[in-house]
Amino acid sequence: MEYIENLVSWLSGIVWGAPMLILLVGTGVYLTIILKGMQFWALPHAIKLIFKKEDDAEGEISHFAALMTALAATVGIGNIVGVATAITLGGPGAVFWMWVTGLVGMATKYSEAILAVKYRQSGSNGMKGGPMYYLTYGAKLPKLGMAFAIFTACAAFGIGNMTQSNAVAEILNSQMSIPTWVSGLTLLTLTALVVLGGIKSIGKFTSILVPFMIIAYVFCAVIILVMNVDKIGSAFGLIFYHAVNPIAAGGGFVGATIAAAIRFGVARGVFSNESGLGSAPIAAAAAKTSDPVKQALVSMTQTFIDTLVVCTMTAVIILISPFWQEGVSAGTLTMQSFAYHLGDFGTIVVVIATALFAYSTILGWSYYGEKAFEFIFGENLVKLYRVIFVSMVMVGAMMKLDFVWNFSDMMNGMMAIPNLIALLILSKVISKETNRYFKALK
Numbered sequence: 001m002e003y004i005e006n007l008v009s010w011l012s013g014i015v016w017g018a019p020m021l022i023l024l025v026g027t028g029v030y031l032t033i034i035l036k037g038m039q040f041w042a043l044p045h046a047i048k049l050i051f052k053k054e055d056d057a058e059g060e061i062s063h064f065a066a067l068m069t070a071l072a073a074t075v076g077i078g079n080i081v082g083v084a085t086a087i088t089l090g091g092p093g094a095v096f097w098m099w100v101t102g103l104v105g106m107a108t109k110y111s112e113a114i115l116a117v118k119y120r121q122s123g124s125n126g127m128k129g130g131p132m133y134y135l136t137y138g139a140k141l142p143k144l145g146m147a148f149a150i151f152t153a154c155a156a157f158g159i160g161n162m163t164q165s166n167a168v169a170e171i172l173n174s175q176m177s178i179p180t181w182v183s184g185l186t187l188l189t190l191t192a193l194v195v196l197g198g199i200k201s202i203g204k205f206t207s208i209l210v211p212f213m214i215i216a217y218v219f220c221a222v223i224i225l226v227m228n229v230d231k232i233g234s235a236f237g238l239i240f241y242h243a244v245n246p247i248a249a250g251g252g253f254v255g256a257t258i259a260a261a262i263r264f265g266v267a268r269g270v271f272s273n274e275s276g277l278g279s280a281p282i283a284a285a286a287a288k289t290s291d292p293v294k295q296a297l298v299s300m301t302q303t304f305i306d307t308l309v310v311c312t313m314t315a316v317i318i319l320i321s322p323f324w325q326e327g328v329s330a331g332t333l334t335m336q337s338f339a340y341h342l343g344d345f346g347t348i349v350v351v352i353a354t355a356l357f358a359y360s361t362i363l364g365w366s367y368y369g370e371k372a373f374e375f376i377f378g379e380n381l382v383k384l385y386r387v388i389f390v391s392m393v394m395v396g397a398m399m400k401l402d403f404v405w406n407f408s409d410m411m412n413g414m415m416a417i418p419n420l421i422a423l424l425i426l427s428k429v430i431s432k433e434t435n436r437y438f439k440a441l442k
Helices: 002-015 018-034 043-050 063-074 077-090 093-118 131-138 142-176 180-195 198-227 229-241 258-273 280-284 292-319 330-342 344-377 379-397 402-425 427-441
Strands: 121-123 126-128
Touching: 002 402, 018 093, 018 258, 018 402, 018 427, 043 063, 043 292, 063 198, 063 280, 063 292, 063 344, 077 093, 077 258, 077 292, 077 330, 077 344, 093 131, 093 229, 093 258, 093 280, 093 292, 093 402, 093 427, 126 198, 126 344, 131 142, 131 344, 131 402, 142 180, 142 344, 142 379, 142 402, 180 198, 180 344, 180 379, 198 229, 198 292, 198 330, 198 344, 229 292, 258 292, 280 292, 280 344, 292 330, 292 427, 330 344, 344 379, 402 427
Parallel strands: none
Antiparallel strands: 121 126
């Protein structure tokens, strides 16, 4: 077993090495160029579309519900621990490269959603869409479509399920002495109440939960930033300066090169917003929309909210606190930074945020995994999948999951490869659809 664990860890490192990160960012840059930087000038229009309902259009859930389902999966542990990891390993400059990843990732997310809606199909369990469908019916690469579905189904049980319930159980046990089996059973029950009802149930619930948890977290972050408004400029100065200049070791901080800032900034940015992985377009395909571009624009705002708003606030709070220079572990850095400014209330905020963010990730990924499972095995076994998925929440809460983390990371990376191939092959379709929409809008 130890050999297998070491092998998976090694493979995960290869999959998420420099070539993958270059491919992810490079694809985003290419799509930004052919779309003429539309993530910048079209963002106000995209935000307006979030709240626009198209009840008569084909689909199952509103633009807003589709966005909240996708945000449920991405606004998670990465926004709390992922940002802290980027700073501890890459220094403040890593935040700048997270921003770069987010900005070009908006074009990637937009492109994924266009293709997901354009090539979606209707089935007995609702709309079916995502990379497995635009690979099969758009790029005419059915084997890669099947490969993507297999990787997604595996990742859903790992990083979208067991690792999340484990993170919740561990933090509640360490901070509040709640037994892991109690946390596991509670999460299992709450997940079952939502997941067993399918995408309409998931969309309805996440439309309430996700705005609440993001607004609550951001509100607490804003309080801290207002209390330390005089330090915000210095924090941004650190970010911009060390994006292109190495930071020396000091205190408990080991220092970081420019290469480390780029590597960990890009890697954590991708893990946080999932642009290019191909997961979010599965939710986008379920949206009620009369035009693929409309939902694509809405989907694009997901990356903006996740990386450029939530992650930035977390990063600034860490940088205006002393602990990032004192060798504090990434797992507790955000919590200690909040507690530094808000006392015990800050600890409670991060504990609750971790629990809610992880729970929402489970809900979002349950749908991704379901659609991948349906693509592989057909529509008749979907209910069986939901039962198995819910059951694994309890298993994850009570296990040690180092192997599952590495395996899930590897599967996530493997998802990205066929998805990025499809985006590059179908880039002309993306450009054509975009030009058509904005020409008609004028």
